[in-house]
Amino acid sequence: MAETANTHVHNLEVVEVIKETDDAMSVVFEVPEHLVHKFRYQPGQFLTLRIPSATTGSVARCYSLSSSPHLDDDLIVTVKRTFDGYASNWICDNVAVGTRMTVLSPSGVFVPKSLDADLLLIGAGSGVTPLMSIAKSALVGGAATVYLIYANRDERSVIFGAELDEMMVEFPDRIIVEHWLEIDRGLPTADALVDLVAPFPTYDAFVCGPTPFMAVVGDALAAIGMPDSHIHIERYQSLTGDPFADIVIPEITDGETPATAVVELDGAKVEVAWPRTTPLLDVLLSRGYDAPYSCREGACSACACTVRTGEVRMLRNDTLVEADLAIGLTLACQAVPLSDNVEIAFDQ
Numbered sequence: 364m365a366e367t368a369n370t371h372v373h374n375l376e377v378v379e380v381i382k383e384t385d386d387a388m389s390v391v392f393e394v395p396e397h398l399v400h401k402f403r404y405q406p407g408q409f410l411t412l413r414i415p416s417a418t419t420g421s422v423a424r425c426y427s428l429s430s431s432p433h434l435d436d437d438l439i440v441t442v443k444r445t446f447d448g449y450a451s452n453w454i455c456d457n458v459a460v461g462t463r464m465t466v467l468s469p470s471g472v473f474v475p476k477s478l479d480a481d482l483l484l485i486g487a488g489s490g491v492t493p494l495m496s497i498a499k500s501a502l503v504g505g506a507a508t509v510y511l512i513y514a515n516r517d518e519r520s521v522i523f524g525a526e527l528d529e530m531m532v533e534f535p536d537r538i539i540v541e542h543w544l545e546i547d548r549g550l551p552t553a554d555a556l557v558d559l560v561a562p563f564p565t566y567d568a569f570v571c572g573p574t575p576f577m578a579v580v581g582d583a584l585a586a587i588g589m590p591d592s593h594i595h596i597e598r599y600q601s602l603t604g605d606p607f608a609d610i611v612i613p614e615i616t617d618g619e620t621p622a623t624a625v626v627e628l629d630g631a632k633v634e635v636a637w638p639r640t641t642p643l644l645d646v647l648l649s650r651g652y653d654a655p656y657s658c659r660e661g662a663c664s665a666c667a668c669t670v671r672t673g674e675v676r677m678l679r680n681d682t683l684v685e686a687d688l689a690i691g692l693t694l695a696c697q698a699v700p701l702s703d704n705v706e707i708a709f710d711q
């Protein structure tokens with residue numbers, strides 16, 4: 364398949380599938396030499412896959428990388444079947460060695476700033492996927508100590524169980540895995556989690572799992588006084604839009620004066636005319652600039668950037684919280700200009 368003008372969209376071949384549990388499998392993509400620079404990633408980031416659909420043509424879904432950039436040449440995502448879900452079941456039923464899939468370059472901000480700072484990783488079910496990448500990367504590429512709390516229904520549903528055991532043998536002083544099996548201990552409660560997390564109030568916490576699980580984890584971390592700035596959360600949700608769609612920039616009409624954006628991207632500054640109703644990301648991509656994104660619907664924060672001067676407004680924001688807005692963050696896929704001149708930096 365030809366590469367599109369959009370430099371984030373690529374076509375990768377599946378070179379292996381690994382059955383992890385009865386309802387989860389890992390998909391291994393080979394990255395051809397000429398695309399290696401497009402698929403550099405940080406532990407905790409995700410790929411966005413296009414999944415064919417007879418009714419809508421295709422749907423897009425994000426899957427966290429379980430591989431580590433410090434260890435693995437190939438890209439690995441791990442997909443767990445969602446009950447009644449379309450894409451996860453399609454992948455588990457149809458993807459095999461030789462399948463080619465359309466994929467966006469890695470993105471996401473669920474990434475430790477340092478692999479040397481101690482990490483409290485808390486996940487449930489398929490939420491372990493980005494935590495696995497972070498844990499492996501910290502052990503191999505950093506000096507952090509890792510404490511992983513990993514909740515599952517029962518032993519059969521534990522993804523990466525053997526690999527985690529091996530990591531504890533290889534790095535006995537640096538990683539502890541606390542399995543929480545519902546079948547033995549019931550659903551985790553905030554009180555019970557407080558007992559587990561209490562020794563680690565200064566660690567950086569990375570949390571990923573179903574919404575009710577994240578709520579009790581949030582309560583437990585608040586109860587031990589962990590500052591919000593140490594708590595990082597990845598919310599799994601299905602995209603509703605189509606980030607693979609072509610980008611259409613409306614013509615600038617006579618009498619319309621576009622704003623001007625000066626954008627710092629990959630260490631360089633570029634200046635673009637910014638039509639008043641067009642999101643900045645669309646303007647940049649249509650001009651061939653390689654700005655980061657995934658969902659293009661204000662849901663993932665892959666396109667987060669900082670407004671240095673001037674003013675913008677977001678058409679939609681499902682991901683940035685007050686603390687983000689207070690430090691000037693905006694979403695490039697939703698930002699339109701309010702002032703005539705805006706300076707923005709992709710510095711996240």
Ligand SMILES: Cc1cc2nc3c(=O)[nH]c(=O)nc-3n(C[C@H](O)[C@H](O)[C@H](O)COP(=O)(O)OP(=O)(O)OC[C@H]3O[C@@H](n4cnc5c(N)ncnc54)[C@H](O)[C@@H]3O)c2cc1C
Pocket residue numbers: 409424425426427428440441442443444445446447448449450451452471489492493597598599600601602663
């Ligand atoms: C950053 C990120 C990383 C992720 N990483 C992973 C990962 O590593 N591994 C992983 O397995 N998943 C991951 N996900 C989740 C993944 O993207 C999908 O959301 C998940 O696979 C479910 O997709 P699906 O198409 O199978 O389900 P969907 O078809 O989207 O359905 C999801 C749920 O909604 C219900 N539903 C569907 N349509 C309707 C409707 N019209 N009305 C009411 N209910 C409805 C379904 O019954 C189902 O329970 C990640 C998500 C994000 C955002």
Ligand code: FES
Pocket residue numbers: 655656657658659660661662663664665666667682694695696697
């Ligand atoms: S690309 Fe997902 S929020 Fe902008």
